[in-house]
Amino acid sequence: MPEVHLVVGVAVLVLNLAAGLLGGFAWLRDRPSVPFWYLLRAAQVAVFAQVGLGALLLLSGYQQPADLHYLYGLLPLPVSLLAEGARAGAAQRELGDTDYEALPQAQQHALALAIVRREMGIMATSCGVISFLALRAAGTGGLF
Numbered sequence: 001m002p003e004v005h006l007v008v009g010v011a012v013l014v015l016n017l018a019a020g021l022l023g024g025f026a027w028l029r030d031r032p033s034v035p036f037w038y039l040l041r042a043a044q045v046a047v048f049a050q051v052g053l054g055a056l057l058l059l060s061g062y063q064q065p066a067d068l069h070y071l072y073g074l075l076p077l078p079v080s081l082l083a084e085g086a087r088a089g090a091a092q093r094e095l096g097d098t099d100y101e102a103l104p105q106a107q108q109h110a111l112a113l114a115i116v117r118r119e120m121g122i123m124a125t126s127c128g129v130i131s132f133l134a135l136r137a138a139g140t141g142g143l144f
Contacts, residue, residue, distance in 0.1 A: 002062060005053045009141070012050045012076065013134040015043035016127040023124025032116045040123055047076045047130060064141055072137035076130040083126030090118040 019039040026033035054073050064070065094115045100108060 001053070001057055001060070005050070005057055006141075008046060008050045008053055009073075009134060009138060012043070012046045013131055013138065015039065015046050016076075016134060017131040019043045020124050020127030020131055023120045023127060027117060027121045027124055030113075030117060032113065033120065036120060036124070040127065043127060043130070044080055047080050051077045066140040069137055069140040072133050072140055075133050079126055079129050079133070083123055087119045087122045090122060091115045094118055 019036060019042075022033060022039060023036045026036055051074060054070075058070070094111065098111070100111065103111065
């Protein structure tokens with residue numbers, strides 16, 4: 001089971017790094033990226049799987065030499081959940097008191113793009129943080 005945990009941990013690192021870079025570049029270019037969202041969701045699934053596997057290992061009596069490994073391994077879950085919460089409020093922050101339906105179609109389109117861009121920025125940043133945490137977890141888990 002530790003080998004599976006290791007493989008999923010590498011997937012967490014790689015998927016979040018890729019999603020963070022893709023989302024960051026799309027955010028900088030001010031262009032929405034559909035592949036980013038698929039990559040992000042795969043990265044989030046990997047995070048949930050990794051935390052679950054880590055919990056199963058801990059419950060089965062497997063111990064890590066460094067206690068920091070548990071912190072670095074668990075933190076990606078709340079980071080992901082907090083980012084989703086921030087993303088959910090991004091539309092409201094961008095809209096404010098604007099009546100979206102009353103806007104001309106061109107302004108609606110521009111506002112929708114601004115919302116997507118803000119959401120991509122939030123989620124790409126969270127992927128970067130999770131990548132760092134996964135790298136630290138790997139280091140404290142003895143991978144390096």
